[in-house]
Amino acid sequence: MTKELRRLSIIVLVMFLALFGSTSTIQVLQANALADEQNNRRTLFDSFETQRGAIIAGGREIANSVPSDDLYVWQRQYADSAMWAHTTGFLNPSLGSVTGIEQLMGQELAGTAGSAFFSRIDQIVTGQPPRGSSVLLTLDPEIQKAAYDALGGLTGAVVAIEPDTGRIIAMVSTPGYDANSLAQHDPEGTDAAYRALEEDPAQPLQNRAIAGDVNPPGSTFKLVVAAAAFESGDYDADSELPNPLTYKLPQSQNTVHNASGTTCGPGETTTIATAIRLSCNVPLAELAVEIGADRIRETAEKFGFNQEIAIPLRAATSTYPTSITDDAQTALSGFGQGRVQATPLQIAMVSAGIANGGTVMNPYLVDEVVGADLSPQQSFSPSPFGEAIDQDTADLIRDAMVSSVQDGAATGARIDGVDVAGKTGTAEMGGENPYTLWFTGFAPADDPEIAVAVLVEDGGGQGQSGSGNTIAAPIAKKVMEAVLSR
Incomplete structure (x- = not known):
């Protein structure tokens, strides 16, 4: 060479x-x-040459793919979208945008997850066109619709959970939005639709069930405070507390009063059970100071506060902050005010844990992933989050909640022939701002099939005149009735 x-x-x-x-x-x-x-763009185009799997609730396809006549081959479409959009999210190839279950279960829906390996091999061998897997949700369409209809034109959310499994059977946030307007393959049209939703003062893109502007839980948090007291071993339902007309916050000039403007029943003292039944602020504020913020925080965290929760949608963290150190803030936290914040999902977990004898289950939204041939590829089963309280404590709180619905502050949730356990909340938002209204509970009280939390923002349109009992509790009643009538 x-x-x-x-x-x-x-x-x-x-x-x-x-x-x-x-x-x-x-x-x-x-x-x-x-x-x-x-x-x-090539990666984006290629990903849409595969027919994406459906998102299914109760046997109904609430999101699926249909052929399109553009570069993306397939178009995502959403049924009854206003009711489901906060769960399904949307997928837009022209903008590369994806949210909700479409995002978090994206590999499964596209058929690229490890669980779909054998399905992909079978499609290649048999010459079938590639298809994604379907995601089966835990949501029940009938219960979902009952919750959506019950909220009506109000701004708020409903979360309903099976206490013994953690399966979420309804999760609604209102106002909803039409995900189809954000899934169209027209970038300019999608941009316009998205801007309109972003600029809407009602903030329809917020999933108030698990996120949004997290609210103080109001008197629903009294359940956690009572649980902390009972778990200490120093208190029971008949433990007596001072019963003044008002309570001056420690080291402060501010005073606390009961919503009724009266004492918590007759007499110079009242019991914890009576304070829960009548939803009295003064004795619970005093009780919170007696047991201390650390014990309340410890109990709250056993129910899920200060923890990251994914269902798989990621929930905003509900908080009982470590910054609550002085007695004034501790007193306010005794009735869910001050720096305490919670999502409806979290408050539903509190009720579900009490209903389940003290065991809090991990909430989950997906039952199963199945291939195009309906073969199971992945399944999800109940798992415990942890033991929040013991059975005796759960029984004491349940009894007080039942009394609250029977003849106390939560009568708006009564169901004929059924013992309902419930607790209302009417959270002050500062100044002249409308109250945030709550209800949480479960039914039947002695053998719970459903635990529910209802949130209504902006005072339900009644400013500071509305209450959890008159507005939120009847919504929960309709959801519980829908479950019990199945």
Whole structure:
């Protein structure tokens, strides 16, 4: 071999190695980054050549794919979207946008998850076009509709859970929105629709069931305070507390009063059971100071406060902050005011834990993932979050909640022939702002099938005149009746 030929061979070899190294780097080391690059249109186009799986609730397809006549081959469409949009989310290929279950179960729906491996092999071998897997939700369409209809035109949310499993059977946030307007393959039209939703003062894009502007839980938090007291071993339902007309917050000029404007029943003292039944602020504020913020926080965290919760949608963290250290803030936390904040999901977990004898189950929204041939690929089963309280404590709180519905502050949740356990909440939002209204409870009280939490913002349109009993409790009643009539 001549010197010139040898030199040329070396140059060619170097060029080959450089090309090999470059392509290997691009295809292996940079693959994920390139796939995620928003300007990589080929990856986006390729991903829509696969018919995405459906999102199914109670046997009904609430999201599926239909053929389109554009670059993306398939178009996502959503049924009764205003009722489901906060769960399904939306998928938009022209903008590369994806939210909700569409995002968090995206690999399953696209058929690229590890659980779909054998389905992909079967599709290749048999020559079938690629298809994604379907995601089966825990949500019950009838209960979902009952919750949506009960909320009507109000701004709020409903979460309903099976206490013994943690399965979420209804999760509604209102106002809803039409996910189809955000899934269209027209970038300009989608942009306009999204801007309109963002600028809407009602904030329809917020999922108030698990996030949004997290609210103080008001008197529903009294259940946690009572639980902390009973678990200490120093108190029971008949433990007596001072019963003044008002209570001056420690180291403060501010005073607390009961919503009724009267004492908590007759007499100079009242019991914890009576304070829960009548939803009295003064004795619960005093009780909170007696047992201390640390004990309340410890109990709250056993129910899920200060914890990250994913169902798989990620919930905003409900908080009982460590910054609650002075007695004035501790007193306010005794009736769910001050710095305490909670989502409806969290308050539903509190009721579900009490209903389940003290065991809080992990809430979950997905039952199963199935292939295009309906073969099961992945399933989800109940799992405990933890033991929040013991059975005796749960029984004491349940009895007080039943009394509250029978002849106390939560009579708006009564159901003929059924013992309902319930607790209302009417949270002050500061100044002249409308109250935030709550109800949480479960039914039947002695063998619970459903635990529910209802949130109504903006005072239910009644400013500071509305209450949890008159507005939130009747909503919960309709949801519980829908479950009990199945």
